[in-house]
Amino acid sequence: MSTLVLDNGANFAKIGYSHEKVSVIPNGQFRSKTSRLKTFTASQLDEIKDPSGLFYILPFQKGYLVNWDVQRKVWDHLFGKDMFKVDFADTNIVITEPYFNFSSIQDTMNEILFEEYQFQSALRINAGSLSAHQYFHENNSELCCIVVDSSFSFTHIVPYCRGRKMKEDRVYTEVRALAPVEYQVSVVLPQNPICYPWEGGKLLAENPDFEEMVVTREDYEENGHYVCEEKFDI
Template sequence: MATLVLDNGAYTAKIGYSLEKVSVIPNCQFRSKNSRLKTFTANQLDEIKDPSGLFYILPFQKGYLVNWDVQRKVWDHLFGKEMFKVDFADTSIIITEPYFNFTSIQESMNEILFEEYQFQSALRINGGSLSAHHCFHSKPSELCCLVVDSGFSFTHIAPYCRSKKLNHGIRRINVGGKLLTNHLKEIISYRQLHVMDETHVINQVKEDVCYVSQQFYKDMEIAQLRGEDNDLMRDYVLPDFSAIKKGFCKPREEMVFSGKYKTGEQILRLVNERFAVPETLFHPSDIGIQEMGIPEAIVDSVQSLPEEMQPHLYQNIVLTGGNMLFPGFRERLEAELRSLVPAHLPVSVLLPPNPVCHAWEGGKLLAHSPDFDEMVVTREEYEENGHCVCEDKFDI
């Protein structure tokens, strides 16, 4: 039987059969300013000729799946002829869901997977549990790991011991990629150019130019310098969707420090925004969110667990999710933890080669593990026992 692994994120769906490669596809629908009546689904985004003023219709709100109509349309597209041509009668599915998901959402998911799509068997599991499985599979001698998963809606810190998650140690911070993009939109709109409707473009700006500062106050001093002395300044060329399809950073040697560009390109000049926006992950209070940053939340999580586990957790911290792609994130987190953790305990922070698909890779490994058949719920079991069999089997 084929196994389809679907890491169903709030921003992108990571999907693929367990014997094939992963595809990363937008988990939403779009409408463009020019064709308001037509709705584009998932990877049909590439068909939109002018994505300015792109309007996102998301199935997730605050990290939870609430718009089933949109999610069904995305899944129909993914499972259908254009994409994966799923033969439901001969396919098992591993699908992710957030920590502490609502029972009503879990039951709706069971019904859709078994009754509408009629998968042969299914496993609902947290993305962090798949990342932990990946970790224990690659390093069987490890007893514990701490998964830091920072995605679109929020950031979770989840401790695992021998593949079992320790619920009372899980911490959630309400800061994710969506909040960072919105914050950057507000800063640019206030300082330079009204971009509040340009989520798609500004998200690309964030991914292209933002980084995590190693010395925040020192970088702030450099950011105040004028002209060529300011080596943090970057000029970003915005797309016009005719000649320039995708925005890009101007090379340093082509930047004009006094006067204007003669090319007619629309330019955003970015200085302290580059590091002040990702800084929110470390200090949410900077923008009025009264919560711990990631380093404090990690320490708080580990200290809530038995003392003998703590050294093992600190030396096996695994970073997953799109926000881990900011340059400098791993180094900064390791440095901050080093100053917070007792000196005799080693601290090791691991950044996988592809943190976005790390959970999916864990699902792929799980699909081939000897215990997999005992973890899933088959359609027969579901038809016989209903939702209670899923509650018993899935460790959510």
């Protein structure tokens, strides 16, 4: 069973199988003044010879996925024969979504992933959680970190302790109790920040407990959106 990791950003999609390298691809469609009758999708942007008069059609507005027609076309392109050739009957997906995502958007994503594409299982997760997972893997002696996720639409600053998101009113008490009196604070900028969450997703897909984190298509067909709400900590 293969696992496809998709950090579905508002500007770029970072995508690749967990056993391969990541590809960074525009998440949108484009039209050019010189090619008004043709729409270019995702990586087809490279085919436009004159980028000076581009019109962007993005699936995200103000940080949330609202244009599902465009997103479907981008995903069709990414999952199709010209890109990742996804065999949905034998593929899991790890996909990111924003913090505080609307339940209506989550429900639509569930339906598209399970009912239209028919992935075998799915894990919806925040990009910041994947970054924290990658950070703790690279720095296994660290107890806590703060992820500054500065992306196309939002900047979120989220504390994690042992890989878990922490609420603001608990941060000082718990970090103070865990850290030595002479603790030091460091700021780490990953070598490739834009792909850091994807690397965390790749790592997560190789976790021995990965099967316990996902919702399978069988679970979804039996329990609907409820099982996703129970499983995913968004």
